[in-house]
Amino acid sequence: MTGDWGLRPSHTFSQDVLAEIRRAANTGVYSIRGFGAKRQLPNFDDLVFLGASMSRYPLEGYREACGTDVVLGARHASEPIQIDIPVTIAGMSFGSLSANAKEALGRGASAAGTSTTTGDGGMTDEERSHSTKLVYQYLPSRYGMNPDDLRRADAIEVVVGQGAKPGGGGMLMGQKISARVASMRNLPEGIDQRSACRHPDWTGPDDLEIKIQELREITGWRKPIYVKIGAARPYYDTALAVKAGADVVVVDGMQGGTAATQDVFIEHVGIPTLAAVPEAVRALKELAMHRTVQLVVAGGIRSGADVAKALALGADAVSIGTAALVAIGDNDPELDAEYRALGSAAGYWDQYQAGNDPAGITTQDPDLAGRLDPVLAGRRLANYLKVLTLEAQTLARACGKSHIHNLEPHDMAALTVEAAAMAGVPLAGTSWVPGRRD
């Protein structure tokens, strides 16, 4: 038997909690970090696919056709985005990421036949030229916003919120505000940038409708318009985004990654991705807009299983941030000694805001950024995207689907009561969906 009464840990005052109290007492400033929520949350691991059985006929796991193509934005745009796989790269700004990292994302996404997205800091020529399909974010800060980039984008994403911080604005710490980043954002070099959390020229869904009309008028009604919301009230927000004229709704759950946000915000605001998807789908279905307005889901997507489960709940595609960064080299065990020298370790590094990333990804330091080979990193990302797709396909085939969009909630069961209630699928081995009356 082990155990020592003298070393009895407290669940309330755990080592993490004690460390944070000491950090706060030393600095007088809240903790700002990158990455996503670190606490345990109900997630897609709490769902399983049922596979085929007597009443379901599977498809051969590797060769039989199982479509993965997605069209985004055909509701109003004359040039919708067509992607080959149901996984896109989420918006991450040049500024938060190095130019090499942005190039790697563009190369990987393009090779895999999917889109990438700008971020809170405008569009760079590098990312435009390396991305065959580029979504241009329209954020409250409007850093670097201009009509030329609007016209050379393939789609426009109006960002209302982000899963890591619904209700919060962007942040970029002074260490990362290099001369180039500062000039793209019209800000003084080296300041701790805190972007606006509200759009400057519209408030609420009625205004947003007019804003979207303006964006369409400027781009000749060609480009799809996405609306990205942080998962908080996904049922109402999705319905209002549709009402405002969105072609695509992006719902980002609370696990969603960030370049820099207050820890208290990351861990305590918003609802998990798993809980948000069915609510967004319910809104789309009630409006008879499911599959007409596409739903893109983000926040903690890691594997083809996550992709397939999000799609089975009704999403049209998913979007990844953190996983894409890991694929190109973030938190690589080979850099462990360097992470340790910075007071962290490979697998734990979340100091994206600090600008001293040994992997050369979340930095503006030319020497560090130079460590990332965009060609090699792009190839890694393309491979990873391929695996996500193969995995999702294999699961879809096991459920007898010739297109991943044919996956449905009935193909799944939940392992926990929470997941059953949130996802609206029965607890495994029962026909019980907590909270469902019928």
Add this chain to the structure above:
Amino acid sequence: MKVLDLGTSSLREVNSVLQTATTGEFVVSNPQGAHALGCGLDAPVTLRVEGPVGYYCGGMNQQANVLVDGNAGTGLAENIMSGTVTVTGNAGQSAGATGHGGLVVVQGNASARCGISMKGVDIVVGGDVGHMSAFMAQAGALIVLGDAGADLGDSIYEAQLFVRGSTTSLGADCVEKEVRPEHLDFLAVRLADAEMDANPADFSRYGSARMLYNFHPDDVNAVEAAR
């Protein structure tokens, strides 16, 4: 001069004529408060709108010279890059919001949030501006011949604010600053551009105290270690 009648043509038709023109003079009649009129122009054309417009008139303007003979709704000339957008009447909220360059002139009053997040545009308002004007204003100048409402220049960066009348209150990190000769010269030029008759010497100048530019963490441990 070409007349485009919004009473008989759709907004899309009118905007596409304006957006594809490379030069020339245009008049839009019967605007009836249309939204997004004359947005996304990108050529040295001249546009005169005969009557009131809705939201985002002249939005993201490049090079064009837009004149609204009437009032304008929310977001007049939002994100303007260059050129000039003028209204003879009043402007609604967020006039000149996030503008990167060019000149916006409001001959009457401008409502709340005038010049919010401005990034290089110059805005001249003949009357008053509402509350929260020049919120998070980054660059450019807001020149107000009348009074400014509450919380002027809240969280301001490097934009310059000039007010001839009173200010109800200044927002976080916004302070009054000395008016130096270069400011008088600048005011004289921009007032002339806006065809406003005012004496530069009558204006007060406001800008950032730059106290909120960075977090200021303590480091008690370091102080102790150094003892």
